[in-house]
Amino acid sequence: xxxxxxxxxxxxxxxxxxxxxxxxxxxxxxxxxxxxxxxxxxxxxxxxxxxxxxxxxxxxxxxxxxxxxxxxxxxxxxxxxxxxxxxxxxxxxxxxxxxxxxxxxxxxxxxxxxxxxxxxxxxxxxxxxxxxxxxxxxxxxxxxxxxxxxxxxxxxxxxxxxxxxxxxxxxxxxxxxxxxxxxxxxxxxxxxxxxxxxxxxxxxxxxxxxxxxxxxxxxxxxxxxxxxxxxxxxxxxxxxxxxxxxxxxxxxxxxxxxxxxxxxxxxxxxxxxxxxxxxxxxxxxxxxxxxxxxxxxxxxxx
Numbered sequence: 001x002x003x004x005x006x007x008x009x010x011x012x013x014x015x016x017x018x019x020x021x022x023x024x025x026x027x028x029x030x031x032x033x034x035x036x037x038x039x040x041x042x043x044x045x046x047x048x049x050x051x052x053x054x055x056x057x058x059x060x061x062x063x064x065x066x067x068x069x070x071x072x073x074x075x076x077x078x079x080x081x082x083x084x085x086x087x088x089x090x091x092x093x094x095x096x097x098x099x100x101x102x103x104x105x106x107x108x109x110x111x112x113x114x115x116x117x118x119x120x121x122x123x124x125x126x127x128x129x130x131x132x133x134x135x136x137x138x139x140x141x142x143x144x145x146x147x148x149x150x151x152x153x154x155x156x157x158x159x160x161x162x163x164x165x166x167x168x169x170x171x172x173x174x175x176x177x178x179x180x181x182x183x184x185x186x187x188x189x190x191x192x193x194x195x196x197x198x199x200x201x202x203x204x205x206x207x208x209x210x211x212x213x214x215x216x217x218x219x220x221x222x223x224x225x226x227x228x229x230x231x232x233x234x235x236x237x238x239x240x241x242x243x244x245x246x247x248x249x250x251x252x253x254x255x256x257x258x259x260x261x262x263x264x265x266x267x268x269x270x271x272x273x274x275x276x277x278x279x280x281x282x283x284x285x286x287x288x289x290x291x292x293x294x295x296x297x298x299x300x301x302x
Contacts, residue, residue: 002072003040004072004073004076005036006036006037006039006040007040007069007072007073008026008069008073009022009026009033009036009037009040010037010040010048010062010065010066010069011066011069011070011073012025012026013033013037013049013056014056014058014062014066017055017056018055018056019033019034019037019051019056037049044065046059046061046062046065047059047061047062048061048062048065048066049062071135071139074141075139075140075141078093078095078124078141081093092121092283092285093121093122093123093124094117094121094122094123094124094143094283094285094286094289095124095126095141095142095143096114096123096124096125096126096142096143096144096145096146096289096293097125097126097127097128097133097136097137097142097144097145097146097147098125098126098127098133098145098146098147099127099128099129099130099133099145099146099147099148099203100127100128100129100201100202100203100226100227100228101147101148101201101203101204101228101244101245102146102147102148102272103127103228104228104229104248104252105245105247105248105251105252105300106146106251106272106293106296106297106300107125107127109296109297109300110292110293110296110297113292113296114289114292117285117288117289117292120285121285123289126142126145128226129202129203129226130145130147130148130203133145133147133275134162134275137162137275137276137277138161138277138279140277140280143276143280143282143283143286143289143290144274144275144276144282144286144290145274145275146272146273146274146275146293146297147203147272147273147275148171148203148207148245148271148272149164149166149271149272149273149275161277161278161279162275162276162277162278163275163276163277163278164271164273164274164275164276165273165274165275165276165290165294166271166272166273167271167272167273167274167294167297167298171245171246171247171272172245172246173204173207173212173243173244173245173246173264174243174244174245174246174248174249174259174260174262174264175198175218175241175242175243175259175260175262175264176235176241176242176244176248176249176257176258176259176260177235177239177241177242177257177258177260178235178236178237178238178239178256178257178258179256179258181239181241181258182239183196183241183260184258184260187260187261187262190217193216193217193218194217194218194219195239196218196239196240196241197219197222197223197239197240197241198213198218198219198220198221198222198223198240198241198242198243199221199222199223199224199225199231199234199235199240199241199242199243200221200223200224200231200242200243200244201224201225201226201227201228201231201244202224202226203226204221204243204244204245205221205224205243212264213243213264216262216264218241218264221243223240228244228248231244232248232252232255232257235257236255236256236257241260242257243264246259251300272297274290274293274294
């Protein structure tokens, strides 16, 4: 059985960089922390840290180990928090995931309603990539997540142990620019298309086959960032072109972005949906939050 306390000790050293700083943060002696790590390394037959003048440096094996340990420690803390809520007579927290595009499009409209539910139960929102959210869903760290689901993916077909509650909010990828961008005046100029860099989030980059963008004379996305508020700000201040959902222009007009009249990915579209794990039953509180999210997105898209 894995000892979560020892895992948290290793995570603290990786975070603080030295055994001494980690011991202070954990309120334990440095010698006790050293013994804890030694027993962990002995049990799993792996060396996690190399000590030197610069502090405690992770070994390659330690880097892989810590990546898994961080997730287990985070999940254990979430479970402990939920159990304390239950023992105090409160409903357990509802943990909701949002993909970066979904968060940009819909979360501003949902937040006020979610805040209104916190007098009944805690609500935690995690924004992350679809792959990260899927991992957390499988691990039981999320009740559900909201994200784009490619129409032909295995997830949309109900495979991979997931169930998708599709929302009537379908979109295709588009290219968006700032007001006054040269491409708005001359969208068919091949020299202009090659001149400007394309930026995207991971979902848009991975959903679109590179040839879809390149076939129209643009470079494949070379700058990838899963924060569309920052991407929109970058596009407003530069000549970069944003590869993203066409819904951004309509649902986030304050971004000031304009859609280019170029059908950059005619065969690529995604449905937004609420994704659940078939292995976990939703609590009444989670069902209430899921219903609110679904209604808010449906109204926003109408």
